[in-house]
Amino acid sequence: MRHNYKFVISYDGTRYHGWEKKPGIDTIQGKLENVLNKMTGDSSDPIELIGAGRTDAGVHARAMTANVILNTDLNETQIQEYMNAYLPEDISVNEVKACSDRFHARYNAIGKTYRYTCWYGTSKPVFDRKYVAILDKEPDIDKMKLAAMHLVGTHDFKSFCGNKKFKKSTVRTLDTINIEKSGNYIRFYFHGNGFLQNMVRILTGTLLEVGFGTISPDSVKDILEACDRSKAGPTARPEGLCMMKVDY
Amino acid sequence: MRHNYKFVISYDGTRYHGWEKKPGIDTIQGKLENVLNKMTGDSSDPIELIGAGRTDAGVHARAMTANVILNTDLNETQIQEYMNAYLPEDISVNEVKACSDRFHARYNAIGKTYRYTCWYGTSKPVFDRKYVAILDKEPDIDKMKLAAMHLVGTHDFKSFCGNKKFKKSTVRTLDTINIEKSGNYIRFYFHGNGFLQNMVRILTGTLLEVGFGTISPDSVKDILEACDRSKAGPTARPEGLCMMKVDY
Numbered sequence: 001m002r003h004n005y006k007f008v009i010s011y012d013g014t015r016y017h018g019w020e021k022k023p024g025i026d027t028i029q030g031k032l033e034n035v036l037n038k039m040t041g042d043s044s045d046p047i048e049l050i051g052a053g054r055t056d057a058g059v060h061a062r063a064m065t066a067n068v069i070l071n072t073d074l075n076e077t078q079i080q081e082y083m084n085a086y087l088p089e090d091i092s093v094n095e096v097k098a099c100s101d102r103f104h105a106r107y108n109a110i111g112k113t114y115r116y117t118c119w120y121g122t123s124k125p126v127f128d129r130k131y132v133a134i135l136d137k138e139p140d141i142d143k144m145k146l147a148a149m150h151l152v153g154t155h156d157f158k159s160f161c162g163n164k165k166f167k168k169s170t171v172r173t174l175d176t177i178n179i180e181k182s183g184n185y186i187r188f189y190f191h192g193n194g195f196l197q198n199m200v201r202i203l204t205g206t207l208l209e210v211g212f213g214t215i216s217p218d219s220v221k222d223i224l225e226a227c228d229r230s231k232a233g234p235t236a237r238p239e240g241l242c243m244m245k246v247d248y
Numbered sequence: 249m250r251h252n253y254k255f256v257i258s259y260d261g262t263r264y265h266g267w268e269k270k271p272g273i274d275t276i277q278g279k280l281e282n283v284l285n286k287m288t289g290d291s292s293d294p295i296e297l298i299g300a301g302r303t304d305a306g307v308h309a310r311a312m313t314a315n316v317i318l319n320t321d322l323n324e325t326q327i328q329e330y331m332n333a334y335l336p337e338d339i340s341v342n343e344v345k346a347c348s349d350r351f352h353a354r355y356n357a358i359g360k361t362y363r364y365t366c367w368y369g370t371s372k373p374v375f376d377r378k379y380v381a382i383l384d385k386e387p388d389i390d391k392m393k394l395a396a397m398h399l400v401g402t403h404d405f406k407s408f409c410g411n412k413k414f415k416k417s418t419v420r421t422l423d424t425i426n427i428e429k430s431g432n433y434i435r436f437y438f439h440g441n442g443f444l445q446n447m448v449r450i451l452t453g454t455l456l457e458v459g460f461g462t463i464s465p466d467s468v469k470d471i472l473e474a475c476d477r478s479k480a481g482p483t484a485r486p487e488g489l490c491m492m493k494v495d496y
Binding site: 010011012062077087089090092093094122127129 | 308
C-alpha cells in the first residue's frame with residue numbers, strides 16, 4: 001500500500017557530508033534512501049525522502065523530521081525495525097508514523113530548534129568530544145546574552161547567511177536565543193521559523209566574538225543592519241551543532 | 249624537584265588495549281607515560297605511573313586515579329596543561345596534586361565504584377553508542393535486584409574471576425549493587441573494596457541472564473558457592489563498563 005510516512009531521525013553527523021544526498025559521497029539522506037529502496041525493492045519507483053532541513057557536513061540531529069511516500073506492506077513498527085537493522089550505528093529512526101498525503105516535512109515546518117554546545121575547561125570532554133566545540137578561552141555569558149537581544153525578532157539575516165549566491169529572501173524570525181552555562185558546557189538554543197545556510201553557526205561564531213570581548217554586544221546590531229556576511233563573526237565549527245526539534 | 253603526584257584521569261577506552269602498558273600496543277598507561285617522559289625529558293629516570301586498577305581493553309574511566317614520582321620544575325597546573333596538550337583527545341588529566349611520597353594509587357585504594365550501562369529500545373543510542381552495551385531483549389529489573397542481593401557482602405568471587413590462573417585470594421567485599429532504569433538506559437553501579445579481573449563484567453553478564461529469565465535470581469547463590477567460572481554468565485561487553493571513582 002502506498003502511503004506517506006513521517007520519520008523522526010537521529011544521527012551523529014561526524015562522518016557524513018551533511019544531510020543532502022550527493023552521488024558517491026556518504027550523506028544522511030543517501031544512507032536512508034538506500035535502505036528505503038532496499039526495503040521496498042521497487043527500482044521503478046525510486047524513493048524520495050524529504051527532510052525538514054539540510055544539515056551541513058559534521059552537524060548532528062536528535063530529531064530531524066522527514067517524510068517519504070512508500071509502497072510497502074510493512075506496518076510502522078516493521079518499517080522502523082527494518083531501517084534500524086540496516087542503517088549504520090550512527091543513524092537511528094526513532095519514529096515512523098503514517099500521515100496525510102499532504103504532509104511535507106519541509107514546507108509544513110513552522111519552527112525549528114537548534115542547539116550549539118561549547119566546552120571550556122582545564123580538562124577535556126573525553127566522552128562527548130565529537131558533540132562539542134572546545135573553546136580555548138572562556139566567553140562572558142552576560143555579554144553574549146546582551147548581544148543576543150539584538151538578534152531576536154524578525155530581521156534580514158543576510159549578514160548571517162553562508163550562501164553568498166542565495167537569491168531568495170533572507171528575512172527570518174528568531175523567536176528566542178537562550179544561552180546557558182552548566183559546568184564546563186555553554187549551550188546556545190536557537191528557535192525560529194527557519195534558518196539560512198550556516199546561520200546558526202555564524203550567529204554562534206559572532207556571539208562568541210562578543211563573549212571573548214573582540215566585539216561589543218551592541219556592535220551586533222550594526223552587523224545585522226549591514227546585511228554583509230563579511231561583517232559577522234566566523235562560522236562556528238560544525239561538531240557543536242545539533243538539530244533538536246521541528247515544529248508543525 | 250622530585251615529588252609524588254596524584255593524577256585523576258578520564259579516558260574513552262574504545263581504541264586502547266586496556267590500561268596496562270605493553271610494548272608496541274596503544275594502552276592508556278603507555279600513552280600517559282610517553283607524555284610524562286617527554287615532559288620530564290630525563291631518560292635516565294624512567295617514569296612509572298601506578299594506576300589504582302587495570303581496566304580491560306575497551307573499558308572507559310571517568311576518574312581513574314594514579315600516582316607518579318616526577319622530577320620537574322612545573323607546578324600542578326602546568327603539569328596538567330602539558331599533559332592535556334600532548335595527550336590524544338580521548339584521554340584527559342582532570343586533576344594533578346602533589347601528595348605524600350607514601351601515597352600509592354593501588355595499595356592505598358580502599359574502595360572503587362564501577363558503572364555498567366546497558367541500553368534497550370526500538371531506536372538506537374546514536375550519541376553514546378560507544379559507552380553502552382545494546383541489549384536485544386529487555387531485562388526484568390526486579391529479578392536482577394533480587395539476584396544482586398545474593399552477591400552483596402564478603403564472598404569468594406572465584407566464579408566471577410576471568411583469570412583462571414589467578415593464585416591469590418579471590419575473596420572480595422561488594423558493598424552495594426544498585427540497578428537503575430532511566431528511559432532506555434539500565435545502569436548497574438558496583439561498589440566494593442576491590443575487584444578481580446573481569447569481575448564487574450561477569451557479574452553484569454550473570455545478572456542479565458537473570459533479567460532475561462535464563463536463570464533464576466536464587467541460582468546466583470549457587471553460582472557464587474560453586475567457585476567455578478563456568479557456572480556464571482558470560483563476560484558482558486567491555487564498552488558498557490566505566491570506572492567511576494576510587495576511594496582512599
